[in-house]
Amino acid sequence: MNKADLISAVAAEAGLSKVDAKKAVEAFVSTVTKALKEGDKVSLIGFGTFSVAERSARTGINPSTKATITIPAKKVTKFKPGAKLADAIK
Numbered sequence: 001m002n003k004a005d006l007i008s009a010v011a012a013e014a015g016l017s018k019v020d021a022k023k024a025v026e027a028f029v030s031t032v033t034k035a036l037k038e039g040d041k042v043s044l045i046g047f048g049t050f051s052v053a054e055r056s057a058r059t060g061i062n063p064s065t066k067a068t069i070t071i072p073a074k075k076v077t078k079f080k081p082g083a084k085l086a087d088a089i090k
Contacts, residue, residue, distance in 0.1 A: 036077060046084035053078050 001009070003025070011021035032050055035042050042050040057073040 044082070046082045048079055048081040048085055051078050051080070052076070 007018060007022045007025050010016065010025055011018045014021065014024075016024070032042050036050060036052050039052060052075050055074050055076055058071050060069050060071045061067070062069050
């Protein structure tokens with residue numbers, strides 16, 4: 001499912017126009033993004049939790065040259081599904 005499919009599904013499920021559903025989906029994505037940038041977790045009970053984790057710097061190997069390289073530290077986004085979501089997809 002891509003963004004357009006999600007907007008159509010939200011519109012059908014909530015009885016909204018596609019324009020209103022698009023605004024709602026974009027507002028959700030924007031709000032979650034802002035919260036994660038600020039270092040907050042976003043928990044949706046039953047659905048899951050979005051969070052940011054730090055990955056430390058590490059050494060790796062360039063597969064084409066076999067040379068050792070340093071992979072820099074970075075922040076990554078994580079999602080942990082909630083119990084209801086995990087049970088629904090079993």
